[in-house]
Amino acid sequence: MSIKEYGLLYWIVVGVLALLVASPFLSRVLVYPRTEFFTELWILNADHRAEKYPFNITRNQNYTVYLGVGNRLGYCAYYTVQVKFRNQSQEAPTSFGPIENRSPSNLPSLFNVSAFVADEQVLEVPLTFSFDYVWDESLSKVNFLGLRLNGVWVNMTGYTVSWDPEISEFRGFLFFELWLHNSRADAFQYHGRFVSLRFNMTVA
Amino acid sequence: MVWVLRFRFCFVLLFVLVLVLAFSFVSISCFGASSEDAFSAISDAEDRIVVCYRAVAEADRAGANVSSLSGVLNEAGWLLSRAKLAYSQGDFGSAVAYANECRSMLDGFVDEADGLRRDAEAAAHWDFMVNFVGSAVGAICIVAGGYALWVFLKRREK
Numbered sequence: 001m002s003i004k005e006y007g008l009l010y011w012i013v014v015g016v017l018a019l020l021v022a023s024p025f026l027s028r029v030l031v032y033p034r035t036e037f038f039t040e041l042w043i044l045n046a047d048h049r050a051e052k053y054p055f056n057i058t059r060n061q062n063y064t065v066y067l068g069v070g071n072r073l074g075y076c077a078y079y080t081v082q083v084k085f086r087n088q089s090q091e092a093p094t095s096f097g098p099i100e101n102r103s104p105s106n107l108p109s110l111f112n113v114s115a116f117v118a119d120e121q122v123l124e125v126p127l128t129f130s131f132d133y134v135w136d137e138s139l140s141k142v143n144f145l146g147l148r149l150n151g152v153w154v155n156m157t158g159y160t161v162s163w164d165p166e167i168s169e170f171r172g173f174l175f176f177e178l179w180l181h182n183s184r185a186d187a188f189q190y191h192g193r194f195v196s197l198r199f200n201m202t203v204a
Numbered sequence: 205m206v207w208v209l210r211f212r213f214c215f216v217l218l219f220v221l222v223l224v225l226a227f228s229f230v231s232i233s234c235f236g237a238s239s240e241d242a243f244s245a246i247s248d249a250e251d252r253i254v255v256c257y258r259a260v261a262e263a264d265r266a267g268a269n270v271s272s273l274s275g276v277l278n279e280a281g282w283l284l285s286r287a288k289l290a291y292s293q294g295d296f297g298s299a300v301a302y303a304n305e306c307r308s309m310l311d312g313f314v315d316e317a318d319g320l321r322r323d324a325e326a327a328a329h330w331d332f333m334v335n336f337v338g339s340a341v342g343a344i345c346i347v348a349g350g351y352a353l354w355v356f357l358k359r360r361e362k
Contacts, residue, residue, distance in 0.1 A: 003357045014350035022343035024335035076264035076274070078257045111289060114281025116257060116274040118264045123278070152286060155293060186254070 039077070040070030040122075041178050043195040057199045060130050062148075065197065067176055068124045071117035078116055078181035080188050081125075082109035083149065086173050087161040093177055093194045102192035104177050110147060110154045113176075129174070131156075135203035142170045142201045161201055170201040242296035245303035246287050253280055256310050259317035268324035273317055280306045 003010075019026075045053050046064040054063040071077045084107050086092065093105040117123045132145040133156075140163040144156035161172040175196035179188040237245075256277060264270045287302035 003354075003361050007354075010354065011350070014346060018343045018346040018350075021346055022339055025339035025343065028336060076257075076261040076270065078254075112285045114253075114278060114285060116260065116277040116281065118260075118270050118274055121271070121274075123274075152289065154289065181254075181257070183258070 034074060037073050039073060039178065039191060039193065041193045041195055042068045043197065044068065053197055055198065055200055057131055057201050060132055062128050062130045064126060064128045066124050067127055068122060069115050069117055070122045071119055074119055076116065076118045080179045081113040081115060082177040082179060083111045083113065084109055084175055084177060085156065085159055086175065088164060088171050092175065092196065095193055099192040102190065104190040110156065111149055111152065133201060142203065170203065172199045172201060173197065174199065237296040237300040239296055242291050242299035245300045246291060249284050249287065249303040249306040252307050252310050253277065253284060256313045256317065259314045263317045263321040263324060266321045266324040267328050268320040270320065276309065276313065280309045283309065
């Protein structure tokens, strides 16, 4: 029996063994590097579904939605979600085009929700809200008194929505702008993303 | 008998005085806060949160599991938001109370985050030595040993 007859088998065994031992090393070296860094922002209804969001709003009735933030930035991020309200005549923020060209709404924030999310992690915040408002029948508009968000009372005096005869609604939008803390500037910057809920404020 | 009544009267008077002083102290510290006090408390809480966030970010970068720490930060952030809201509504006492609660929630937080970071760095070093260096060196040794054994067996056959 000659060793050369088993040469092929011998080197296959050596090669397989070497590959097995080298597999942890190879699994690190042969990984394709991450090239896309971004943040996900979403809103779901009380059943965790992207459908049947609260629409016809009744005064002082509680509604629940889930606000989610997914961090794919490659580092632990410090976000602030600015909760704002606008009517149809007020401009929405922008979320298309290059991120540095996107602009937030110029309306003041009603409340800020802080979110610290580790890299590749997701944070989902349940938000229970209700609106208090009065109907000004003579002027055909709804005057807001306040918003209760997760038990926190936020004054909304001065916010109004007018009757839209075309769609037969008192239409308003509760929207959530995402801001990211910039460590170098030590300030928050609009992160170019927002989600919005469209409402019809019912008056009975 | 008279001195007993006087003693009781003095005792009640002293008790009422202590109660009034205690209430005044609490009122001053919680309800009598000025706009400057509230602004300063909120700024301090904001700074503390940023310092803690940086510590968590370092721990996360080192590979530590920071989910519990970020949960605490989220709670502290909620308190800070309430403090800012109270401040914007002119309720400076509540603003100070929320800001102080936020700060006290973060006591010892940086040490905890630093501890997690150090543990993660040690684990990462060990993991690198075993799974990266050890694995590469092991594979080279197997190929070199296989070749030496092959040469040895061939020579012995001759």
